[in-house]
Amino acid sequence: MKLDGTILFATDTEHFTNSTLRPRQTSPADATVSASVSSAPQADEGGTQCFICADRATGKHYGASSCDGCKGFFRRSIRNNHTYNCRFNRQCVVDKDKRNQCRYCRLRKCFKAGMRKEAVQNERDCIITPRAKGQTVRTLSISVLLQAEVSVQQFPVLPSPQSRDISSKKTACVGDVFESMKQQLLLLVEWAKHIPEFCSLQIDDRVTLLRTHSAEHLILGAARRSLPYNNVILLGNDFVIPLRGAELEVTRVALRIQEELVKPLRELDITDKEFACLRAIVFFAPADCPGLESPQVIQHLRLQAHIQLEESTCEQRGRFGELLLILPPLQSVAWQMVETLHLAQLLGEARMDSLLQEMLLGEGTNSKPCANDDLTQDNESKQRASSANFTSVVSNISASLPSDHPAAHTDWH
Amino acid sequence: MKLDGTILFATDTEHFTNSTLRPRQTSPADATVSASVSSAPQADEGGTQCFICADRATGKHYGASSCDGCKGFFRRSIRNNHTYNCRFNRQCVVDKDKRNQCRYCRLRKCFKAGMRKEAVQNERDCIITPRAKGQTVRTLSISVLLQAEVSVQQFPVLPSPQSRDISSKKTACVGDVFESMKQQLLLLVEWAKHIPEFCSLQIDDRVTLLRTHSAEHLILGAARRSLPYNNVILLGNDFVIPLRGAELEVTRVALRIQEELVKPLRELDITDKEFACLRAIVFFAPADCPGLESPQVIQHLRLQAHIQLEESTCEQRGRFGELLLILPPLQSVAWQMVETLHLAQLLGEARMDSLLQEMLLGEGTNSKPCANDDLTQDNESKQRASSANFTSVVSNISASLPSDHPAAHTDWH
DNA sequence: AAACGCTGGTCAAAGGTCCA
DNA sequence: CTGGACCTTTGACCAGCGTT
Numbered sequence: 085m086k087l088d089g090t091i092l093f094a095t096d097t098e099h100f101t102n103s104t105l106r107p108r109q110t111s112p113a114d115a116t117v118s119a120s121v122s123s124a125p126q127a128d129e130g131g132t133q134c135f136i137c138a139d140r141a142t143g144k145h146y147g148a149s150s151c152d153g154c155k156g157f158f159r160r161s162i163r164n165n166h167t168y169n170c171r172f173n174r175q176c177v178v179d180k181d182k183r184n185q186c187r188y189c190r191l192r193k194c195f196k197a198g199m200r201k202e203a204v205q206n207e208r209d210c211i212i213t214p215r216a217k218g219q220t221v222r223t224l225s226i227s228v229l230l231q232a233e234v235s236v237q238q239f240p241v242l243p244s245p246q247s248r249d250i251s252s253k254k255t256a257c258v259g260d261v262f263e264s265m266k267q268q269l270l271l272l273v274e275w276a277k278h279i280p281e282f283c284s285l286q287i288d289d290r291v292t293l294l295r296t297h298s299a300e301h302l303i304l305g306a307a308r309r310s311l312p313y314n315n316v317i318l319l320g321n322d323f324v325i326p327l328r329g330a331e332l333e334v335t336r337v338a339l340r341i342q343e344e345l346v347k348p349l350r351e352l353d354i355t356d357k358e359f360a361c362l363r364a365i366v367f368f369a370p371a372d373c374p375g376l377e378s379p380q381v382i383q384h385l386r387l388q389a390h391i392q393l394e395e396s397t398c399e400q401r402g403r404f405g406e407l408l409l410i411l412p413p414l415q416s417v418a419w420q421m422v423e424t425l426h427l428a429q430l431l432g433e434a435r436m437d438s439l440l441q442e443m444l445l446g447e448g449t450n451s452k453p454c455a456n457d458d459l460t461q462d463n464e465s466k467q468r469a470s471s472a473n474f475t476s477v478v479s480n481i482s483a484s485l486p487s488d489h490p491a492a493h494t495d496w497h
Numbered sequence: 498m499k500l501d502g503t504i505l506f507a508t509d510t511e512h513f514t515n516s517t518l519r520p521r522q523t524s525p526a527d528a529t530v531s532a533s534v535s536s537a538p539q540a541d542e543g544g545t546q547c548f549i550c551a552d553r554a555t556g557k558h559y560g561a562s563s564c565d566g567c568k569g570f571f572r573r574s575i576r577n578n579h580t581y582n583c584r585f586n587r588q589c590v591v592d593k594d595k596r597n598q599c600r601y602c603r604l605r606k607c608f609k610a611g612m613r614k615e616a617v618q619n620e621r622d623c624i625i626t627p628r629a630k631g632q633t634v635r636t637l638s639i640s641v642l643l644q645a646e647v648s649v650q651q652f653p654v655l656p657s658p659q660s661r662d663i664s665s666k667k668t669a670c671v672g673d674v675f676e677s678m679k680q681q682l683l684l685l686v687e688w689a690k691h692i693p694e695f696c697s698l699q700i701d702d703r704v705t706l707l708r709t710h711s712a713e714h715l716i717l718g719a720a721r722r723s724l725p726y727n728n729v730i731l732l733g734n735d736f737v738i739p740l741r742g743a744e745l746e747v748t749r750v751a752l753r754i755q756e757e758l759v760k761p762l763r764e765l766d767i768t769d770k771e772f773a774c775l776r777a778i779v780f781f782a783p784a785d786c787p788g789l790e791s792p793q794v795i796q797h798l799r800l801q802a803h804i805q806l807e808e809s810t811c812e813q814r815g816r817f818g819e820l821l822l823i824l825p826p827l828q829s830v831a832w833q834m835v836e837t838l839h840l841a842q843l844l845g846e847a848r849m850d851s852l853l854q855e856m857l858l859g860e861g862t863n864s865k866p867c868a869n870d871d872l873t874q875d876n877e878s879k880q881r882a883s884s885a886n887f888t889s890v891v892s893n894i895s896a897s898l899p900s901d902h903p904a905a906h907t908d909w910h
Numbered sequence: 911a912a913a914c915g916c917t918g919g920t921c922a923a924a925g926g927t928c929c930a
Numbered sequence: 931c932t933g934g935a936c937c938t939t940t941g942a943c944c945a946g947c948g949t950t
Contacts, residue, residue: 142942143914143915143916144915144916145916145917146916146917151941152940152941152942152943153940153941153942154941155916155941156939156940156941156942157939157940157941159917159918160939160940168622171622171623181619182619184618184619184621184622184924184925184939184940185619185620185621185622186622187622187939188622191811191812192812195811195812195813195814196812196814198814199814200813200814201811201813203916203917204917343784343787344784344785348784365822369822369825371756371757371761371822371825371826372757372825372826372829374756386822387815387818387819390815390818390819390822391814391815391818393818394815394817394818401804402800402803402804402807404807404817404818405800405803405804405806405807405817405821406800406803408818408821408822409778409782409784409799409803409821409824411822411824411825412782412784412785412824412825412828413784413785414825415825415828415829416785416828416832419829419832555935556922556923557922557923558923558924559923559924564934565933565934565935565936566933566934566935567934568923568924568934569932569933569934569935570932570933570934572924572925573932573933597932597933616923616924617924618924618925620925620926621924621925621926621939621940622925622926622939623926623927624925624926624927624937624938624939625926625927
């Protein structure tokens with residue numbers, strides 16, 4: 085009898101044949117549609133897929149391509165100001181079958197897919213969708229960042245084959261430190277050249293970004309190289325700065341690098357992806373660069389970079405925040421280094437290369453681009469007019485790329 | 498066996514055909530039949546009757562018009578994959594009164610009435626908020642932060658009833674600025690006192706945290722107050738600093754506040770919750786405080802604060818990151834303000850209150866707590882021994898709370 | 911002018927809740 | 931633990947409305 089029942093139930097599902105889609109409709113028309121669709125073997129046709137649950141999308145809703153279910157769910161959640169809780173680890177799978185199993189994760193995925201709660205609410209007059217067109221402006225992809233990162237790491241000026249042995253490394257003298265800095269700054273330019281979005285910025289903005297963030301770049305690089313070590317800072321040219329025993333001023337910065345950057349980065353066990361994103365976030369910071377010509381563009385690049393970082397952290401709770409909170413001390417240490425250099429320069433304790441002076445100390449040009457700059461002057465003549473060797477280094481970037489690079493046409497908004 | 502079931506089912510189905518409309522759809526033929534049948538005048542209440550037990554139907558469920566009882570019974574049976582046995586001849590009567598007497602026959606009749614097990618869905622998320630189920634030990638809750646925030650805002654030193662009119666406000670002179678700063682710093686202490694986790698820190702750490710982040714607190718508060726205004730910074734005592742026309746050094750800081758903090762905060766339209774979290778994140782930053790006794794505890798508090806922030810942003814794409822990226826410029830501006838104050842102090846341009854000197858400029862005590870401090874000395878005697886007025890202000894906190902405050906027992910991990 | 915894209919809204923039929 | 935009266939959520943479908 086038990087078998088009876090089971091089989092009875094099984095046979096009841098005679099319409100398995102055409103029930104690949106939901107057998108909801110009673111109307112003949114729909115039945116035929118359903119039949120024809122089911123005859124097509126391909127379930128997902130790619131283009132019209134819900135970003136949230138991979139069900140069939142019915143269009144873009146609230147900023148993301150989605151199905152009616154996710155659309156309604158999002159609207160209700162926002163309207164009623166719902167707060168959900170995940171019963172598990174906030175890592176629930178959200179697909180067509182399981183989308184109703186965790187509302188917290190579903191809503192979160194709605195946001196991640198790009199739904200904006202401002203798009204809900206009743207707005208009679210639709211003042212154009214702000215960024216309807218290039219919704220998926222996938223500029224600044226993680227792969228580009230990783231590639232840029234690799235290209236920088238691929239320039240080991242010394243062929244040291246990962247000789248991890250600290251004792252074999254020499255303590256850097258002032259000249260060694262400066263030499264390393266110079267190399268690293270040139271590598272920063274190299275790094276930037278790998279990012280098309282950077283290359284399509286105006287020359288002044290390129291220079292400003294590079295100059296403003298050169299110190300942070302140096303410190304961040306030093307911190308990363310020094311991750312395996314406890315009592316030295318490893319330079320790019322394979323010299324080391326010991327944490328104890330060196331000159332006081334130098335040691336102070338080195339100690340802060342170790343304490344405030346190396347330690348937390350080591351605890352987090354930062355990945356290559358994450359580091360690549362972090363470098364970009366530091367670099368595309370518009371706030372501390374007055375006089376930028378297109379701060380919004382740069383701000384948008386940073387936004388993309390930190391969204392990439394968020395994705396790279398794989399939803400590990402708190403990790404994204406911890407990584408971003410590395411940046412204040414990074415900036416702070418960078419400032420202190422610049423101060424120290426400035427002082428050393430003033431006291432005549434060190435002779436710095438003109439490139440270093442220009443990038444790190446902001447000397448040799450106006451640190452703030454002139455506001456009443458002649459805008460009719462094209463980059464070419466600006467480049468010719470500039471006598472600064474750094475600016476000319478940067479200018480070469482535009483020469484190395486076709487001027488009509490696709491990225492230049494990106495639609496910002 | 499299989500045939501058995503099929504035949505049994507088929508015959509029963511036929512038997513049912515004329516008595517009712519089968520909502521089986523799937524084939525156009527069925528649809529037309531259904532239509533014609535429904536148009537046929539059915540005697541009794543037909544449509545509102547449970548096909549299984551003849552109780553009042555509450556609608557169609559799983560393919561058959563049925564009552565809530567049979568609906569629930571069917572769902573549970575399918576979900577839990579129940580198999581029942583009939584103790585008699587599988588011919589039990591299933592009506593309103595006897596429907597619970599044989600579950601085998603009831604389920605069978607459900608199928609016969611047209612219920613389909615495919616219509617039963619997967620289990621969903623709980624509607625009711627998961628009850629204090631193991632409520633994770635949530636120190637530093639958002640409510641505590643909000644309350645602390647409110648308590649700070651509730652001390653309007655001047656009874657200005659939200660006079661939003663800027664023109665009615667007076668431009669601050671140096672003395673007004675200092676006065677406002679002093680008030681705000683006392684409010685910072687007030688704010689901290691509302692956070693039990695802070696109060697249970699050691700006295701030295703409390704002092705260090707307050708001192709180290711006092712400048713950022715001032716700037717953050719000023720930025721927030723100035724959100725509605727475009728060309729002034731509004732102080733806590735209702736004076737304003739105009740962005741143009743004031744003294745150069747002051748204006749420089751004020752301009753940065755407006756550009757690097759007010760603007761982005763306004764664009765983000767920061768909420769109260771988010772702001773409350775941000776303040777805590779700024780405050781519980783251990784990196785730039787050398788010599789803390791329990792940096793891990795503080796780091797953990799910051800982690801909690803930024804997890805709260807993440808939750809408060811409702812997962813809106815990129816929002817959490819944008820908020821955290823306010824912090825580097827905040828720190829930077831704060832430093833610049835301190836530098837400016839330092840200079841003014843050195844040049845004798847301004848007389849600062851000793852509290853201001855101690856908190857903002859780090860004068861009057863060792864900025865780094867003494868490492869070989871006598872640990873056997875209790876707070877009381879420390880307080881008595883300390884001649885610094887700020888330290889004594891902070892020490893009072895511990896006096897205002899029971900020493901065995903629950904928060905002191907929080908389990909960090 | 912008709913098709914289209916993206917809002918808002920509706921309600922049958924899923925779901926869950928919780929005491930007897 | 932199960933039943934079932936009672937309430938919430940889901941999502942397919944439809945209607946505006948502005949754009950193409």
